[in-house]
Amino acid sequence: MSIAEKLSSIKKELTENVTLVAVSKTKPFSDILEAYNSGHRVFGENKVQEMTQKWEEMPKDIEWHMIGHVQRNKVKYMAEYVALIHGVDSLKLLKEINKQAKKHERVIPCLLQVHIAEEDTKFGFDADEIKELISNPEFEKLENVRIKGLMGMATFTDNMDQVRREFQSLNKLFQDLKNSLTHISILSMGMSGDYKIAIEEGSNMVRIGSSIFGSRNYN
Ligand SMILES: *Cc1c(COP(=O)(O)O)cnc(C)c1O
Numbered sequence: 001m002s003i004a005e006k007l008s009s010i011k012k013e014l015t016e017n018v019t020l021v022a023v024s025k026t027k028p029f030s031d032i033l034e035a036y037n038s039g040h041r042v043f044g045e046n047k048v049q050e051m052t053q054k055w056e057e058m059p060k061d062i063e064w065h066m067i068g069h070v071q072r073n074k075v076k077y078m079a080e081y082v083a084l085i086h087g088v089d090s091l092k093l094l095k096e097i098n099k100q101a102k103k104h105e106r107v108i109p110c111l112l113q114v115h116i117a118e119e120d121t122k123f124g125f126d127a128d129e130i131k132e133l134i135s136n137p138e139f140e141k142l143e144n145v146r147i148k149g150l151m152g153m154a155t156f157t158d159n160m161d162q163v164r165r166e167f168q169s170l171n172k173l174f175q176d177l178k179n180s181l182t183h184i185s186i187l188s189m190g191m192s193g194d195y196k197i198a199i200e201e202g203s204n205m206v207r208i209g210s211s212i213f214g215s216r217n218y219n
């Protein structure tokens with residue numbers, strides 16, 4: 001199947017409220033253009049430099065989502081154009097995003113990354129840290145960022161009951177957060193291997209790479 005065919009078959013499985021982020025990290029311009037020419041506009045990358053190169057080369061009506069871990073000193077390179085930052089995992093990072101957004105006179109939409117997996121290699125807040133963050137007086141002062149929701153990654157395992165439980169716990173946090181913050185509407189969870197479960201458990205944004213573009217080669 002071509003990229004366009006894979007995209008279209010995945011889109012048929014998604015309900016209307018679910019946004020598909022086509023994860024194009026490591027993939028060439030030509031693959032992105034093929035998806036673009038079939039009508040797709042939302043792409044996800046996990047490295048700021050690679051995303052910025054692609055933003056410079058590609059049609060300007062693409063929405064670029066930063067889905068990876070963000071180093072503070074890289075925020076300035078994407079502040080002009082990034083459509084959504086999924087991986088916000090500290091107040092320090094949020095403050096830097098706010099500062100760079102201000103320079104470009106814009107408000108940057110962000111998701112807080114939540115640590116739901118068993119592995120301790122995955123970044124993110126836990127439930128208590130989110131409460132702490134949103135009650136921090138410094139948080140309220142940030143006028144050039146807007147927290148739109150949560151993002152999480154389940155444990156990399158074949159145990160789909162565990163994956164489901166982890167998604168359920170993220171959805172619960174998401175529902176709770178709606179009571180404390182306005183503008184909460186995005187729950188980013190689900191990748192190629194688990195997006196169907198994620199949607200069953202309340203996801204409305206899935207990040208799918210290999211099922212669209214094929215497996216990645218990291219050399
Ligand atoms: C790479 C990546 C994805 C996509 O993974 P696939 O398994 O290829 O669909 C989704 N989310 C994040 C945060 C990623 O880094």
